[in-house]
Amino acid sequence: MIEVENLTKRFDGVTAVDDLSFTVPEGEVLALVGTSGCGKSTTLRMLNRLIEPDRGRVLIDGLDAAATPPEKLRQGIGYVIQGVGLFPHWSVAQNIGTVPRLLGWDRARTEARTRELLELFGLDPDEFGPKPPAALSGGQQQRIGVARAMAAEPAVLLMDEPFGALDPVTRARLQEEFAQIQRRRGITVILVTHDMDEAFRLADRIAVMDQGKILQVDTPERLLRGPREGFVRQFVGLDDRALRILSLHRVSEYAHPASGAAPVGQWVGPGDTLREAASRLIWQGGDSLPVIDGDDRVVGEIRAADIWRVGGRGA
Numbered sequence: 001m002i003e004v005e006n007l008t009k010r011f012d013g014v015t016a017v018d019d020l021s022f023t024v025p026e027g028e029v030l031a032l033v034g035t036s037g038c039g040k041s042t043t044l045r046m047l048n049r050l051i052e053p054d055r056g057r058v059l060i061d062g063l064d065a066a067a068t069p070p071e072k073l074r075q076g077i078g079y080v081i082q083g084v085g086l087f088p089h090w091s092v093a094q095n096i097g098t099v100p101r102l103l104g105w106d107r108a109r110t111e112a113r114t115r116e117l118l119e120l121f122g123l124d125p126d127e128f129g130p131k132p133p134a135a136l137s138g139g140q141q142q143r144i145g146v147a148r149a150m151a152a153e154p155a156v157l158l159m160d161e162p163f164g165a166l167d168p169v170t171r172a173r174l175q176e177e178f179a180q181i182q183r184r185r186g187i188t189v190i191l192v193t194h195d196m197d198e199a200f201r202l203a204d205r206i207a208v209m210d211q212g213k214i215l216q217v218d219t220p221e222r223l224l225r226g227p228r229e230g231f232v233r234q235f236v237g238l239d240d241r242a243l244r245i246l247s248l249h250r251v252s253e254y255a256h257p258a259s260g261a262a263p264v265g266q267w268v269g270p271g272d273t274l275r276e277a278a279s280r281l282i283w284q285g286g287d288s289l290p291v292i293d294g295d296d297r298v299v300g301e302i303r304a305a306d307i308w309r310v311g312g313r314g315a
């Protein structure tokens with residue numbers, strides 16, 4: 001759990017972070033969003049003491065960050081930054097093992113953990129472990145950056161644009177991999193992002209910041225259904241909010257029982273979002289689509305009326 005109380009930072013007379021207070025319960029992902037320069041990165045960097053606050057305090061699992069030496073604090077908090085920042089002269093495996101080595105893990109344990117993480121992120125440890133970072137694609141390097149931050153099994157992970165500068169397909173895959181690992185391990189995460197879709201996809205709650213302050217912090221659905229007047233409304237964007245709300249719900253939540261032969265036309269899987277279902281339904285026409293599982297069996301149907309209801313203002 002992360003507790004931030006009255007955190008304030010000024011640079012040369014400019015208030016970058018202004019009396020900020022928020023809490024992130026254990027296992028939750030909080031996204032910090034807002035326009036460029038609103039203080040997101042400064043907030044994140046005060047949590048691991050890369051920047052010292054002028055005022056306020058940070059408690060990590062009840063312990064005052066100011067009372068912990070910065071190096072020790074950082075060993076317990078994973079940190080991922082845009083552009084990765086891997087050590088170029090070390091192999092991928094050495095990069096991932098950085099913090100475990102600092103913590104004095106023995107070689108066998110560090111190696112086992114490194115292999116486990118490479119496998120978790122879909123990279124063959126024998127193939128990729130010995131390579132230098134430069135021999136990897138940008139997307140692979142970003143995966144190593146996230147793996148490195150998670151190596152010593154930190155309870156807290158701070159991520160600053162971790163999936164930036166990737167093509168949409170690779171980004172979506174990485175986000176999905178990360179979300180699965182985060183949920184399985186119950187890691188507490190603060191994610192700074194410019195990408196509202198990323199915030200909606202990954203966050204349990206989203207904090208909208210402007211000029212060093214949080215204007216609203218809410219679940220994605222509450223933020224979409226009830227954004228505060230002014231900046232938040234503008235920033236969240238209301239034009240496609242019905243579709244964004246649909247993307248927060250899975251077909252399996254709303255499917256009706258049905259069975260029969262696998263159809264020829266459009267269909268959805270139980271894990272697809274209602275947004276995907278809506279898109280296919282519009283394309284296909286009609287009132288419903290079959291839901292098909294991984295074994296090609298029809299396991300239900302999803303109805304247009306339910307989808308429109310979930311995406312509507314009355315839901």
Ligand SMILES: Nc1ncnc2c1ncn2[C@@H]1O[C@H](COP(=O)(O)OP(=O)(O)OP(=O)(O)O)[C@@H](O)[C@H]1O
Nearest residue numbers: 011012014016034035036037038039040041042043
């Ligand atoms: N080391 C510094 N010295 C002086 N001013 C700084 C410093 N770091 C940040 N600032 C200023 O503090 C404000 C907040 O910056 P910060 O990097 O936290 O914003 P951000 O929301 O993360 O922006 P972006 O989305 O562009 O990364 C900005 O006005 C910035 O210019």
